[in-house]
Amino acid sequence: MKIVAIETIVPGEQSPLPSLVLVRVHTDSGLVGCGETYYTPHAVSTYIHEFLAPLVMGMDATAPEALWDTAYRAAAKFGGKGLELRALSAVDLAAWDLVAQAAGMPLYNVLGGPVSPSVPTYNTCAGPTYGRGWRPGYGDASDAGRYDDLTGFLDRPAELAQELIDEGFAGMKIWPFDQIAKERGGTVITAADLARGLEPFRLIREAVGRRIDVMAEGHGFWSLGAAQAIAHGLEQYEPAWIEDLILADSPEALAELKRSTTIPVLASEYLMTRFEYAPMIRSGAVDHVMIDPTWCGGITEARRIIALADAARLPVTFHDCTGPFTLLAGIHLALSSTNASYQEVVRGYLRVVYPEFLDDPIELVDGRLLPPTRPGIGGALRSDVVDRPGVEQRWSRLS
Numbered sequence: 001m002k003i004v005a006i007e008t009i010v011p012g013e014q015s016p017l018p019s020l021v022l023v024r025v026h027t028d029s030g031l032v033g034c035g036e037t038y039y040t041p042h043a044v045s046t047y048i049h050e051f052l053a054p055l056v057m058g059m060d061a062t063a064p065e066a067l068w069d070t071a072y073r074a075a076a077k078f079g080g081k082g083l084e085l086r087a088l089s090a091v092d093l094a095a096w097d098l099v100a101q102a103a104g105m106p107l108y109n110v111l112g113g114p115v116s117p118s119v120p121t122y123n124t125c126a127g128p129t130y131g132r133g134w135r136p137g138y139g140d141a142s143d144a145g146r147y148d149d150l151t152g153f154l155d156r157p158a159e160l161a162q163e164l165i166d167e168g169f170a171g172m173k174i175w176p177f178d179q180i181a182k183e184r185g186g187t188v189i190t191a192a193d194l195a196r197g198l199e200p201f202r203l204i205r206e207a208v209g210r211r212i213d214v215m216a217e218g219h220g221f222w223s224l225g226a227a228q229a230i231a232h233g234l235e236q237y238e239p240a241w242i243e244d245l246i247l248a249d250s251p252e253a254l255a256e257l258k259r260s261t262t263i264p265v266l267a268s269e270y271l272m273t274r275f276e277y278a279p280m281i282r283s284g285a286v287d288h289v290m291i292d293p294t295w296c297g298g299i300t301e302a303r304r305i306i307a308l309a310d311a312a313r314l315p316v317t318f319h320d321c322t323g324p325f326t327l328l329a330g331i332h333l334a335l336s337s338t339n340a341s342y343q344e345v346v347r348g349y350l351r352v353v354y355p356e357f358l359d360d361p362i363e364l365v366d367g368r369l370l371p372p373t374r375p376g377i378g379g380a381l382r383s384d385v386v387d388r389p390g391v392e393q394r395w396s397r398l399s
Contacts, residue, residue, distance in 0.1 A: 001029045001102060003061045005397045006053045006091065008045040009381070012390025016128065016353045020323045021045050022381060025094035027061045031101050034380055035093030037086040037294040038322035044087045045394055051075070052087055053396035062102050064095040068300040072273075085272045085297050092298025093329055097377040104375050106332070111303070113336030118368040119343045122171030122213060122240075123164050124321060125149035128348035147348030157200040158207030161214075168367025171213030171240055171342065176200045177230060181221035189226045194233050201237040210238070216263075218245035220270065224253050231261035241266040241288050254285035266290050269319035273297045274304045281312050288341070292319035293329040302329075306337050315341040324354040327362060328378045331369050343369055357382060 005026035011017055021041035025033040037044060055074055056067050068088065075084035100107040108114050127148045152160040153174040164172050177189075177197040184193065204214055216239045222230065227245035234242065241264040246253055248268035258265040264287035271277050272295060280286050289309040293302045309316050316339055318330030327345065334340040350364060358379040363370040372378025386393050 001027045001031065001061045001098065003057050003059055003398070004028050005395060006048060006057065008048055008392075008394045009386055010041040010045055010392040011385070012388070012392065014390045015388070016356065017323055021090065022323075022325075022357075022385070023048065023090040023094055024381065025061060025091060025098065027098060029102075031061075031098055032380070033061065033094030033097035033101070034325055034377060035090040035095075035097065035294070035298075036323045036325040037090040038326070039086065040083060042392070043083055044090070045392070047083055047087050048091070049394055049396045051084075052091060056091065057396065057398045061095055061098045064092055064099065064298070064300050067095055068092055068298065072297070081272055086295055089294045089296065089298040089301075092300050093294060093325055093377065096299045096329075101376040106372050106375060107299075107377050108332040108335035108371060111299075111332060111336035113332070114371055115336060115338050115340075118365075118370050119331055119334045119340070120170045120368055121343050121345045121364065122173055122215060123149065123169045124173045124217075124344055124346045125153040125160065126321065126346045126348065127151075128352040130321065130346065130348070147352060149346075149348065153200055158203045161204045161208045161212055165208060165212050167347075168365075169212065169347075170367055171215055172204075173215035173217050173243070173344070174200055175217040175219060178217075178219055178221060186221040186226060187223045189222075189229050194229060197230065198233050198237070201234060201239070205237050213240035215240050215266075216242045216245075218243060220244045220247035222246055224257060227257055228260045231257065231263055235262050239263055243290065244268050244270065248280065251279045251283040251285045254280065255283050258285055258287070264288055266317070269295060271296065273301055274308055277305045278308055281308055281314065286314065289314050289316045290319055291316055291330075291333070292322070292326065293333060294322065294326045295319075299329055299333065302333055306333065306339065310337075310339045313339075315339050317342040318344060320344045321346055321349075324358045324362070324379065325377065327354070328372065331362070331372065332377065334369075335371055345369070357385060359383075 007024040009022040021044045023035045100110045180193045243266040266288035269292035320327040360379040
C-alpha cells in the first residue's frame with residue numbers, strides 16, 4: 001500500500017484551534033490516514049510539502065518504522081529537531097492509522113494492547129477557547145460557559161474540584177503561579193506572591209481533601225531557585241506532581257529540583273525524541289514521564305520513550321491540549337502500555353471543540369476514556385472541515 005498523496009489542512013484564525021495543522025496521508029488502496037500537530041501550522045505545512053512529502057511519497061504506508069527513519073535522518077543532517085519533528089509526528093500518526101485500518105482493528109490492538117479496559121484521566125483546567133492564539137501558559141481568560149475551567153480554578157477552585165469529582169475525574173491540573181511569573185518575571189518569588197499562588201491548592205484541599213489528585217503546572221517560567229521555593233510551599237498540599245516549574249532542558253537542574261522536594265517531578269511534553277528523554281531518565285531527574293505523541297516524533301518514537309521509562313520503572317502519561325488526533329493517539333498508547341498512569345484531557349475541548357473536527361465521538365464515562373472500537377486511530381476528519389471559512393488546504397501528489 002503506497003503513499004500517493006499528502007494533504008495538509010490549516011483550520012484558520014476563525015477555528016477554535018487555529019494553531020493546529022491536520023494531515024491526511026492518501027494511499028493507492030483508497031485508505032486515508034489522519035494525523036496532526038500543533039504550533040506554527042503554516043510553517044509545518046510548508047515543510048511537509050517542500051521537504052517531507054517528496055521523501056516519503058511512494059513508500060509503503062504500512063511501514064512507519066522505515067518512514068520515520070528516512071524522514072528523521074534526512075532532517076537531522078540539517079539540525080532539524082523542532083518543526084521537523086512535529087511534521088514527522090503528524091505523518092507518523094497517519095501511517096499508524098493506516099496500519100491499523102489495513103489490519104482491520106483498533107490501533108491499540110496493533111500496538112499490543114489492551115492492557116486495561118479504559119484509561120483514567122485528569123482534567124487540565126483550561127476551557128473551550130484556550131487554543132485561540134498561542135500564548136504559552138496563559139490561555140484565554142475569556143473562556144465562557146460551563147467548561148470555563150481556567151477562570152474556574154482561579155475564582156472558584158473548591159467548587160470546580162467538587163464538580164470534577166462528581167464527573168469521575170481522578171485529577172485536575174492548575175497553574176496559578178503563571179500570572180505571577182508574567183507580572184514579576186520568573187527569577188524570584190516573594191512570600192506574598194507564593195501565598196497567592198498557593199491559595200487555590202489550599203482551598204481545594206480544605207473542600208475535598210485528598211479525593212482528587214491536583215497537579216501543579218509551571219509552563220517552564222521559573223528559575224531553579226524560585227521553583228524550589230514554590231515546590232517547598234506546595235509540599236503541604238501533596239500535589240500528584242510538579243510539572244515544568246523550570247524548562248526541561250537541563251537534566252542537572254531538573255535533578256537538583258527533584259532532590260530538593262518530596263513532590264514527584266514530571267517532565268515533559270516539551271521534549272522531543274528518545275534522545276532528549278534518555279538523559280532525563282538516566283540522570284534520575286524525573287519521577288513521571290509526559291509524552292505528546294504529535295510533538296515527540298509520533299507513535300513510532302513515543303513507543304521507544306515509553307520503553308525507556310519502563311526500563312527505569314517510571315510511569316508515563318500522555319499530553320493533550322492541542323487536537324483530537326493527539327488525544328486519540330494518547331489513548332491507544334495508554335491502552336497498550338503497562339506503565340501508563342493517565343491521559344490528560346481538557347473537558348472543554350473534548351465536549352465542545354473536538355466534535356467540530358472528528359466524525360466519531362471520543363467516549364469519556366465516569367472520568368475514564370473508553371477504547372475506540374473502529375479500525376485505525378478511532379476517528380476521521382469531518383468532511384465539512386475543508387469547506388469552512390479561512391481553511392488552507394495544500395496537496396503533494398506522487399507524479
